Amino acid sequence: MPEKFDVIVVGAGPGGAACANVCAKNGLKVLMVERGEYPGSKNVMGGILYRKQTEEIVPEFWKEAPIERPVVEQRFWMLEKESMVSMGYKGKEWAQEPYNNFTVLRAQFDQWFAQKAVEEGVLLINETVVTECIQEDGKVVGIRTDRPDGDIYADVVVLADGVNSLLAKSLGMRKPMQNEDVALCAMEVLNMPKGKINDRFGLEGNEGCSVEIFGDATKGELGTAFLYTNKDSINIGVGTTLSGMIRSKIKPYELLEYVKNHPMIRPYIHDGESAEYLAHLIPEGGYNAIPKLVGNGVLVIGDAAQLVNAIHREGSNMAMASGKMAAEAIVKAKQNKDFSEVGLDSYRTSIYDSFIGQDLKKYKDLTHTFENNPQYLNEYIPLMNRAASQFFTIDGTPKWDKQAKIMKSMTAGRGKFGVVKDIYQAWKVMK
Amino acid sequence: MAKTIEEKQYLLRYNADPKSHLTILDHNKCATQCEGQICTIFCPGEVYKWEGDRMFVGYEGCHECGSCRIGCPNDNIKWEYPKGGHGVVFRLA
Ligand SMILES: Cc1cc2nc3c(=O)[nH]c(=O)nc-3n(C[C@H](O)[C@H](O)[C@H](O)COP(=O)(O)OP(=O)(O)OC[C@H]3O[C@@H](n4cnc5c(N)ncnc54)[C@H](O)[C@@H]3O)c2cc1C
Ligand code: SF4
Ligand code: SF4
Numbered sequence: 001m002p003e004k005f006d007v008i009v010v011g012a013g014p015g016g017a018a019c020a021n022v023c024a025k026n027g028l029k030v031l032m033v034e035r036g037e038y039p040g041s042k043n044v045m046g047g048i049l050y051r052k053q054t055e056e057i058v059p060e061f062w063k064e065a066p067i068e069r070p071v072v073e074q075r076f077w078m079l080e081k082e083s084m085v086s087m088g089y090k091g092k093e094w095a096q097e098p099y100n101n102f103t104v105l106r107a108q109f110d111q112w113f114a115q116k117a118v119e120e121g122v123l124l125i126n127e128t129v130v131t132e133c134i135q136e137d138g139k140v141v142g143i144r145t146d147r148p149d150g151d152i153y154a155d156v157v158v159l160a161d162g163v164n165s166l167l168a169k170s171l172g173m174r175k176p177m178q179n180e181d182v183a184l185c186a187m188e189v190l191n192m193p194k195g196k197i198n199d200r201f202g203l204e205g206n207e208g209c210s211v212e213i214f215g216d217a218t219k220g221e222l223g224t225a226f227l228y229t230n231k232d233s234i235n236i237g238v239g240t241t242l243s244g245m246i247r248s249k250i251k252p253y254e255l256l257e258y259v260k261n262h263p264m265i266r267p268y269i270h271d272g273e274s275a276e277y278l279a280h281l282i283p284e285g286g287y288n289a290i291p292k293l294v295g296n297g298v299l300v301i302g303d304a305a306q307l308v309n310a311i312h313r314e315g316s317n318m319a320m321a322s323g324k325m326a327a328e329a330i331v332k333a334k335q336n337k338d339f340s341e342v343g344l345d346s347y348r349t350s351i352y353d354s355f356i357g358q359d360l361k362k363y364k365d366l367t368h369t370f371e372n373n374p375q376y377l378n379e380y381i382p383l384m385n386r387a388a389s390q391f392f393t394i395d396g397t398p399k400w401d402k403q404a405k406i407m408k409s410m411t412a413g414r415g416k417f418g419v420v421k422d423i424y425q426a427w428k429v430m431k
Numbered sequence: 432m433a434k435t436i437e438e439k440q441y442l443l444r445y446n447a448d449p450k451s452h453l454t455i456l457d458h459n460k461c462a463t464q465c466e467g468q469i470c471t472i473f474c475p476g477e478v479y480k481w482e483g484d485r486m487f488v489g490y491e492g493c494h495e496c497g498s499c500r501i502g503c504p505n506d507n508i509k510w511e512y513p514k515g516g517h518g519v520v521f522r523l524a
Contacts, residue, residue, distance in 0.1 A: 135505030164497040277439035279475030
């Protein structure tokens with residue numbers, strides 16, 4: 001092993017592997033260090049992989065990547081105890097190139113994605129924990145690992161070490177995380193024959209379906225559940241903020257059972273065979289929780305930088321995009337031979353100027369609004385269900401009368417003004 | 432279908448390090464200063480079990496999610512990663 005690298009990337013998730021890949025393509029000497037037995041062995045996601053940001057790292061990746069299904073239908077369910085309001089879009093255009101997004105299983109996808117970086121010349125070491133960043137004169141100059149003689153040096157260290165980023169914390173680049181800034185998610189992979197999945201979800205061939213579930217799935221706490229179709233398995237999961245979990249004293253696996261047994265969900269998954277149970281955190285602090293992104297000789301990307309759009313369940317794409325922007329800043333710094341905070345600053349400006357910074361800014365009050373206004377979940381989703389039920393029940397009442405009655409019941413609890421205010425506030429944070 | 436937490440945890444592949452990566456700093460705090468012992472509730476792997484007088488830490492079932500690192504109200508858990516290559520090994524998602 002050479003003594004010194006241009007770049008050391010800590011963590012071989014989508015963020016780290018994307019960054020390493022682009023660095024190597026630009027001729028840099030790159031080491032990527034992963035603590036798991038293989039890339040993906042510590043990583044969890046519901047399973048939606050976005051085409052655009054993945055393609056920017058590996059063009060036409062769908063021709064060779066271990067993807068499960070291209071998603072042709074996205075559904076949204078607003079659950080009550082024994083009913084739901086459902087919305088969605090299905091389009092055959094999503095079943096063909098260039099596709100829209102895909103379901104994946106991360107343990108498989110991450111191995112493949114890291115391998116693509118290796119093919120560009122990245123040296124990958126698995127089964128190695130980076131225990132600290134080595135600092136000299138206020139600059140990060142390398143890493144210490146849990147291997148004997150484990151010090152390795154580089155011009156730049158990229159922290160792609162995921163939501164818990166102990167390294168960014170120890171460098172003082174981020175504040176301690178709060179219970180309301182993370183969502184704790186529990187999920188299961190349920191094996192099911194392909195034909196049965198297709199029949200239940202109304203799919204053909206290899207088409208996939210994603211279902212985002214709101215309302216009763218999280219018993220009124222801020223959070224969501226999901227149901228995604230793989231080739232011959234289904235991923236089902238649920239998460240709420242850690243603060244919500246603590247407040248309601250729900251055990252995550254009991255909440256998962258509640259979702260699995262919900263009468264609106266059960267018919268889709270019953271008689272599936274459990275193959276794996278997994279839990280993980282999602283950073284949901286959003287814009288205000290973004291840490292210091294750049295230091296002397298160090299950059300923070302992906303979940304480690306809290307770059308997740310919770311409402312649109314985008315995380316892997318932001319990890320990849322931030323990895324690419326980090327790589328571009330490093331290439332520039334290399335040309336200028338300046339790896340200081342100033343020399344690497346173009347990474348920070350790229351993030352804030354890109355869709356990542358813009359989207360996170362747009363939704364910056366979201367978690368806060370919903371945490372402080374539980375009526376959105378506890379009242380309006382049930383109301384929507386009742387309104388739909390009344391509207392679609394044929395009982396001889398004229399439709400005009402129905403609408404008037406629905407309006408009246410909608411505004412009964414909080415008064416007209418309260419409801420309008422609530423809806424305006426919700427619209428403002430979500431639009 | 433796995434219903435209980437025991438059945439769910441049984442599905443995990445785990446390469447245990449002989450040394451625990453989770454350490455309760457002060458067992459006394461768990462006994463006297465922690466109402467609800469909330470880690471026994473939110474931990475998705477049911478790693479923490481109160482045994483009447485002290486906290487049992489079944490670290491071999493830890494998903495390494497980090498919830499107890501953030502959620503313990505008394506900062507009473509020393510939370511590290513297991514040695515490289517050890518700990519939970521997810522095979523699928
Ligand atoms: C239940 C759930 C559902 C989700 N659903 C979606 C979805 O549908 N679509 C989507 O786009 N996103 C989703 N996300 C978010 C997505 O998983 C993350 O945003 C994404 O994985 C972030 O990538 P990353 O590379 O930054 O971090 P990670 O994927 O977490 O990778 C970090 C890597 O660093 C390694 N590591 C950490 N510390 C060290 C160390 N000290 N030394 C060496 N290695 C280390 C880890 O082992 C890991 O491999 C979901 C997340 C969860 C939990
Ligand atoms: S939450 Fe912390 S202090 Fe309370 S019982 Fe658990 S470890 Fe002990
Ligand atoms: S890290 Fe997560 S799974 Fe492990 S003990 Fe803490 S809460 Fe439980």
